[in-house]
Every structure is written in structure tokens, then in C-alpha cells.
Amino acid sequence: MILGLVLAIGFLFRYFENNVxxxxxxxxxxxxxxMTVNAINSxxxxxxxxxxxxxxxxxVVKDEDGKITAIQAKTAKIxxxxxxxxxxxxxxxxRLSKKGISVPIGAFFxxxxxxxxxxxxxxxxxxxxxxxxSFTSEFSEASINHTLHKxxxxxxxxxxxxxxxxxxxxxxxxxxxVSECVLIGxxxxxxxxxxxxxxxxxxxx
Numbered sequence: 639m640i641l642g643l644v645l646a647i648g649f650l651f652r653y654f655e656n657n658v659x660x661x662x663x664x665x666x667x668x669x670x671x672x673m674t675v676n677a678i679n680s681x682x683x684x685x686x687x688x689x690x691x692x693x694x695x696x697x698v699v700k701d702e703d704g705k706i707t708a709i710q711a712k713t714a715k716i717x718x719x720x721x722x723x724x725x726x727x728x729x730x731x732x733r734l735s736k737k738g739i740s741v742p743i744g745a746f747f748x749x750x751x752x753x754x755x756x757x758x759x760x761x762x763x764x765x766x767x768x769x770x771x772s773f774t775s776e777f778s779e780a781s782i783n784h785t786l787h788k789x790x791x792x793x794x795x796x797x798x799x800x801x802x803x804x805x806x807x808x809x810x811x812x813x814x815x816v817s818e819c820v821l822i823g824x825x826x827x828x829x830x831x832x833x834x835x836x837x838x839x840x841x842x843x
Contacts, residue, residue, distance in 0.1 A: 662741060663806050666761055666799055669739050670808050677730035678723075678769070678793045678812045685722045686791075692819035695773070695789055706823045709787075711773075719791075720771040727769045727793060735797075738762040761799075768796035774813070777825060785825045789817040 694715055699708035738760040771793045780786040790813050797808045 660804070662761060663799065663804055665741055666739050667806060667808050670797055670799060671810055673734050673739075674731060674795050674797055674808070674810045675812055677734060678727045678795060678810070679814070681723050681726035681730055682791055682793070682812070682814050682816075684726055685719060686816055690719070690789075690817045692787075692789070692817045695817060696787070696819070698821065700823070704823060706821060706825055709821075709825070716773050720773070723791065723793060724769045724771045727771075727795065731769070731795070731797065735762065770794045773816075780820050783823060785821045787819050787821055787825075788815055790814060791816050 695712055697708075697710045697712060698706060699710065701707050739762075740758040741761050742758050771791065774790045774792050776788045776790065778786045778788070792811065792813045795810050795812075797810075799806045799808060
């Protein structure tokens with residue numbers, strides 16, 4: 639009797655580990671990825687609100703003839719925005735992790751017909767606290783002697799999903815255009831090759 643019960647429990651555990659857990663992971667990964675991207679985008683929207691002026695992030699230095707001699711990133715403002723976005727994004731993700739993800743029992747059977755049916759169980763996940771925010775830069779030719787400079791916010795996140803017998807790390811990346819400006823005059827080649835605003839802090843044209 640006891641041996642049969644032990645064998646039955648072992649079979650159920652093995653079945654869950656090999657068949658149910660991977661399905662739950664796949665289902666939750668998709669949900670968490672979508673939730674995380676929304677949480678990050680909400681943080682970006684809250685911080686930049688009505689937008690960011692190009693001059694708040696970049697200082698364009700010209701000589702007496704109006705020629706561009708330097709393009710400098712404003713470190714203090716950029717670092718402040720990055721910290722604010724990362725902090726709010728982490729708070730948003732932490733709130734989501736406490737709510738968990740509702741998974742319908744039908745999803746356990748890996749069938750499109752019944753995937754969304756049946757009672758639901760709540761799967762909790764751990765917000766790993768890994769949110770990295772940076773500003774990226776892109777130059778493109780607008781017209782003759784005119785260069786379009788775009789500034790993007792790029793946020794990378796890493797979330798740990800843990801369920802009995804299985805776990806996964808879900809990584810997401812969000813990139814949002816926050817400011818752009820048309821620069822008149824030739825831009826030094828050194829700056830055209832810089833893709834991260836932090837690269838511009840110590841560049842010499």
C-alpha cells in the first residue's frame with residue numbers, strides 16, 4: 639500500500655517535471671515578457687512625460703564660423719534619467735511579481751483547443767532586480783550638409799521565473815526614441831561612429 643503510494647507520487651512528480659513544467663514555463667515566459675515590456679515602457683513614459691529636449695541631453699559646440707567642433711553628452715542629466723527609469727521600472731516589475739500570473743488548467747495539456755479553459759492557478763515569479771538603462775545615439779543623413787541625430791532610451795531587464803522543479807531567466811529589451819535634432823554642417827566622423835551617448839563624453843574630434 640505504502641509502496642504503491644510512493645510510486646504513484648513519484649510518477650506524478652516525474653510527469654509534472656517532464657510534461658507540465660515545460661508547458662507552464664513557456665506560457666509564463668510569454669506573459670512575463672509582455673508584462674515586463676509594458677512595465678518598462680510605463681516607466682519611460684512617466685519619466686520623460688511630455689518629452690525631452692535635445693538640448694537637455696546634448697551640447698553641440700561650434701567654432702566662430704559655425705562649424706561643429708564637438709558633440710558632448712550631458713552626463714548628469716543622462717545619469718539622472720537612467721536612474722529614475724530603472725528605479726520606476728523595478729517598482730513596476732516588483733508589483734507584477736507579487737500579483738503572479740494566472741495560468742488556466744487547460745494550458746497544462748498543450749492543446750490550442752483548451753489552452754484558455756478551466757480554473758486558474760497563480761504562478762509567482764521573482765523580480766531579479768536587474769534593469770539596465772542606457773541612452774543610444776544614431777546619426778543619419780537628412781540632406782546635403784544636414785545630419786539627423788536621434789537619441790533613444792534602451793532598457794534591458796532580467797526576470798527570474800521559478801516553479802517547482804524548473805526555472806528560467808527571461809530577458810527583455812525596450813528601445814524608445816526620446817529626442818531628435820537636425821544638425822546643420824558637417825559632423826566630425828568620430829561622433830558618427832559613436833552609438834552610445836556615454837561614448838561621447840570623452841571623444842576628441
